Amino acid sequence: MSVPVPHTAMVLAAGLGTRMRPLxxxxxxxxxxVRGKALIDRMLDPLVAAGVKRAVVNVHYLADQVEAHLKSRxxxxxxxxxxxxxxxETGGALAKARPLLGDDPILVANTxxxxxxxxxxxxxxxxxxxxxxxxxxxxxxxxxxRTLGFGGPGDFFRHEDGSMTRRGDAPSAPYAFxxxxxxxxxxxxxxxxxxxxxxxxxxxxxxxxRLHGVLLDRFxxxxxxxxxxxxxxxxxxxxxx
Numbered sequence: 001m002s003v004p005v006p007h008t009a010m011v012l013a014a015g016l017g018t019r020m021r022p023l024x025x026x027x028x029x030x031x032x033x034v035r036g037k038a039l040i041d042r043m044l045d046p047l048v049a050a051g052v053k054r055a056v057v058n059v060h061y062l063a064d065q066v067e068a069h070l071k072s073r074x075x076x077x078x079x080x081x082x083x084x085x086x087x088x089e090t091g092g093a094l095a096k097a098r099p100l101l102g103d104d105p106i107l108v109a110n111t112x113x114x115x116x117x118x119x120x121x122x123x124x125x126x127x128x129x130x131x132x133x134x135x136x137x138x139x140x141x142x143x144x145x146r147t148l149g150f151g152g153p154g155d156f157f158r159h160e161d162g163s164m165t166r167r168g169d170a171p172s173a174p175y176a177f178x179x180x181x182x183x184x185x186x187x188x189x190x191x192x193x194x195x196x197x198x199x200x201x202x203x204x205x206x207x208x209x210r211l212h213g214v215l216l217d218r219f220x221x222x223x224x225x226x227x228x229x230x231x232x233x234x235x236x237x238x239x240x241x
Contacts, residue, residue, distance in 0.1 A: 009052045028062040115220050140178040
């Protein structure tokens with residue numbers, strides 16, 4: 001079973017970008033450019049290409065700059081979830097934006113990573129694999145051996161049925177979360193608007209085997225700090241991205 005590519009995406013653009021300093025002292029992280037293109041556009045472009053029609057974008061740090069940049073996009077409807085007075089993290093951001101998200105499945109996208117070659121196919125793969133009868137959240141995950149800028153020991157194990165469990169106390173896990181997921185927005189119906197991580201919502205889903213994963217079929221670049229930015233720029237220069 002599958003679903004159509006969601007009409008709506010929640011795009012997370014409110015982070016402080018502390019690991020990217022000093023580049024983010026005067027520029028919000030989603031507007032940092034890699035090879036002349038802002039990070040937020042490197043995520044919005046494949047969403048639009050896959051058929052997403054509206055993006056709910058949360059803003060907090062240097063919010064005016066993010067809003068001004070998004071006004072230049074005429075290929076997708078942009079709706080701002082204003083968090084200027086809050087620091088909510090991912091979970092709280094979704095709880096605050098819940099009235100804007102509708103009741104059909106939605107995509108949720110980070111803005112500090114992208115894949116190459118660029119294209120809508122990973123978005124379409126999520127929609128094709130999403131089975132509402134078996135899952136409430138479906139994460140795009142990358143093989144840690146096909147990543148740049150990700151230095152961690154991995155986030156998840158993926159099982160035969162597609163369900164996932166976190167690394168826990170294991171020294172490493174084969175898959176890293178790519179920052180894109182497809183979820184039922186009803187997961188946040190009863191969550192308070194407060195600062196909390198999405199992990200609070202994922203934990204019971206993991207126990208119920210309703211958190212699943214789809215493997216990214218291409219190279220993944222995570223841009224978390226200035227060195228990762230330099231590495232991504234060099235990689236794209238060498239690979240024509």
